[in-house]
Amino acid sequence: xxxxxxxxxxxxxxxxxxxxxxxxxxxxxxxxxxxxxxxxxxxxxxxxxxxxxxxxxxxxxxxxxxxxxxxxxxxxxxxxxxxxxxxxxxxxx
Amino acid sequence: xxxxxxxxxxxxxxxxxxxxxxxxxxxxxxxxxxxxxxxxxxxxxxxxxxxxxxxxxxxxxxxxxxxxxxxxxxxxxxxxxxxxxxxxxxxxxxxxxxxxxxxxxxxxxxxxxxxxxxxxxxxxxxxxxxxxxxxxxxxxxxxxxxxxxxxxxxxxxxxxxxxxxxxxxxxxxxxxxxxxxxxxxxxxxxxxxxxxxxxxxxxxxxxxxxxxxxxxxxxxxxxxxxxxxxxxxxxxxxxxxxxxxxxxxxxxxxxxxxxxxxxxxxxxxxxxxxxxxxxxxxxxxxxxxxxxxxxxxxxxxxxxxxxxxxxxxxxxxxxxxxxxxxxxxxxxxxxxxxxxxxxxxxxxxxxxxxxxxxxxxxxxxxxxxxxxxxxxxxxxxxxxxxxxxxxxxxxxxxxxxxxxxxxxxxxxxxxxxxxxxxxxxxxxxxxxxxxxxxxxxxxxxxxxxxxxxxxxxxxxxxxxxxxxxxxxxxxxxxx
Numbered sequence: 001x002x003x004x005x006x007x008x009x010x011x012x013x014x015x016x017x018x019x020x021x022x023x024x025x026x027x028x029x030x031x032x033x034x035x036x037x038x039x040x041x042x043x044x045x046x047x048x049x050x051x052x053x054x055x056x057x058x059x060x061x062x063x064x065x066x067x068x069x070x071x072x073x074x075x076x077x078x079x080x081x082x083x084x085x086x087x088x089x090x091x092x093x
Numbered sequence: 094x095x096x097x098x099x100x101x102x103x104x105x106x107x108x109x110x111x112x113x114x115x116x117x118x119x120x121x122x123x124x125x126x127x128x129x130x131x132x133x134x135x136x137x138x139x140x141x142x143x144x145x146x147x148x149x150x151x152x153x154x155x156x157x158x159x160x161x162x163x164x165x166x167x168x169x170x171x172x173x174x175x176x177x178x179x180x181x182x183x184x185x186x187x188x189x190x191x192x193x194x195x196x197x198x199x200x201x202x203x204x205x206x207x208x209x210x211x212x213x214x215x216x217x218x219x220x221x222x223x224x225x226x227x228x229x230x231x232x233x234x235x236x237x238x239x240x241x242x243x244x245x246x247x248x249x250x251x252x253x254x255x256x257x258x259x260x261x262x263x264x265x266x267x268x269x270x271x272x273x274x275x276x277x278x279x280x281x282x283x284x285x286x287x288x289x290x291x292x293x294x295x296x297x298x299x300x301x302x303x304x305x306x307x308x309x310x311x312x313x314x315x316x317x318x319x320x321x322x323x324x325x326x327x328x329x330x331x332x333x334x335x336x337x338x339x340x341x342x343x344x345x346x347x348x349x350x351x352x353x354x355x356x357x358x359x360x361x362x363x364x365x366x367x368x369x370x371x372x373x374x375x376x377x378x379x380x381x382x383x384x385x386x387x388x389x390x391x392x393x394x395x396x397x398x399x400x401x402x403x404x405x406x407x408x409x410x411x412x413x414x415x416x417x418x419x420x421x422x423x424x425x426x427x428x429x430x431x432x433x434x435x436x437x438x439x440x441x442x443x444x445x446x447x448x449x450x451x452x453x454x455x456x457x458x459x460x461x462x463x464x465x466x467x468x469x470x471x472x473x474x475x476x477x478x479x480x481x482x483x484x485x486x487x488x489x490x491x492x493x494x495x496x497x498x499x500x501x502x503x504x505x506x507x508x509x510x511x512x513x514x515x516x517x518x519x520x521x522x523x524x525x526x527x528x529x530x531x532x533x534x535x536x537x538x539x540x541x542x543x544x545x546x547x548x549x550x551x552x553x554x555x556x557x558x559x560x561x562x563x564x565x566x567x568x569x570x571x572x
Contacts, residue, residue: 012364014175051168051369051371052374052375057375058374058375058379060144060376061144061145063112063145063148065112065117065119066112066117066118066131067117068117068118068119068128068131069135071126074135075127081236083126084125084128085127085229085238086177086236087234087235087236088236089235090230090233091176091228091235
């Protein structure tokens with residue numbers, strides 16, 4: 001098994017796991033990672049690394065302003081808003 | 094032991110595009126909250142970002158400006174973190190394949206680390222990313238405005254080549270002036286268009302090893318950067334000199350207290366888990382595209398200043414004024430064409446034309462007198478045909494009526510009187526009318542001559558050649 005740390009990853013993802021869950025999910029994710037380990041045995045010399053399976057480049061849009069949502073539309077799904085702003089819990093750095 | 098500071102800057106500037114980085118919402122400051130937003134910049138599920146071509150162009154333009162290598166294959170990555178100003182829970186940026194790499198920026202600076210009044214700072218990279226929303230804090234909750242979210246942001250990273258707060262300040266001032274000139278960004282600090290992260294460490298003077306790096310984040314004024322460094326550098330030096338160690342950490346500048354304080358230590362630093370952005374395709378600039386970007390590159394402020402001094406022989410101070418006011422510099426260059434006295438033209442453009450434009454609240458485009466007018470006026474003064482006092486009057490008329498100076502002198506009869514006979518007549522009249530002053534001068538008070546000369550100018554309605562008037566008066570009084 002790899003150095004996979006389920007507790008750390010859960011913390012980064014802001015997911016609270018019970019010790020039982022950590023145990024169970026940790027071993028499941030560990031198994032998945034070991035499948036992926038197998039990919040390392042494939043010969044990829046001469047293969048250009050890519051993040052895409054599709055050889056598409058330079059997808060851009062012209063710098064043109066389009067209509068935005070109204071403030072009402074933008075806030076419609078917000079659990080709470082005030083003065084046109086989305087309300088979130090107090091931010092403390 | 095003596096210590097030295099090592100400073101590197103990460104400068105973020107908002108690019109001057111009409112629309113945002115990934116969507117067509119307006120890139121505009123000052124609108125009511127959450128009115129320039131759409132599903133893309135609000136980070137709603139299922140949306141797809143599409144790169145703004147102009148943002149890529151401005152990034153490449155910056156690369157050319159900074160003598161950088163423009164990447165033949167740039168890509169975007171996700172930087173993952175949770176914070177309310179970023180609704181997607183990641184920021185799209187460029188991690189390992191930025192749009193530009195390397196380069197340098199040269200600016201005027203006189204001090205340690207400069208040569209002949211110039212300093213050169215190496216550039217690590219300039220990469221493209223997106224700005225985040227703005228938080229507003231209330232007593233018991235916070236509010237978020239996403240108008241700024243998705244505005245194209247260019248991060249220009251310098252090498253740790255800066256050695257003092259003053260040098261950092263000059264770098265920032267000159268860099269942003271160049272970016273404004275090239276049309277990359279308006280760099281309006283009042284509107285938060287420029288923000289800066291400062292990396293600073295100290296080490297024994299002459300040492301090659303870098304000390305532990307302290308990052309001061311989110312600086313939004315250049316004077317703040319200077320003040321923060323003026324606090325932080327001596328603080329670090331004192332710790333090290335006392336045998337202590339500086340921990341690698343992030344600090345915050347408290348503007349009111351005038352101190353930096355620990356924000357977070359590197360141990361609990363964020364793990365951003367960068368990975369390639371699956372929603373965006375790589376960008377490979379083709380020659381035609383690069384050439385059209387290259388054709389937008391204009392002369393940088395420092396190059397302009399050097400050329401003005403070299404080509405026209407004008408004083409550095411005048412060249413500086415013109416460099417800071419590009420339309421005026423352009424006007425000067427057109428006005429000086431064919432003129433004999435380029436220093437005189439610069440002087441008139443800066444001290445008279447500019448002052449008058451400010452006073453009247455109008456622009457160069459409102460000037461109706463011929464472009465050669467100021468050169469002709471200077472020539473009229475230099476050849477003694479009008480006095481410099483009358484020249485002011487002629488300029489007024491040029492400004493108001495849009496006529497050439499020759500035409501104004503002609504029909505207003507403003508030609509300077511350089512005829513000895515005519516001047517003698519004025520002088521005799523003045524001496525007769527001011528016996529006391531004449532007596533004072535004869536009794537050895539040279540100041541009295543200036544008074545009499547003034548009277549001659551007054552009597553001649555400013556048309557007498559002042560040099561000749563002085564000489565004639567002196568001759569008559571001594572004679």
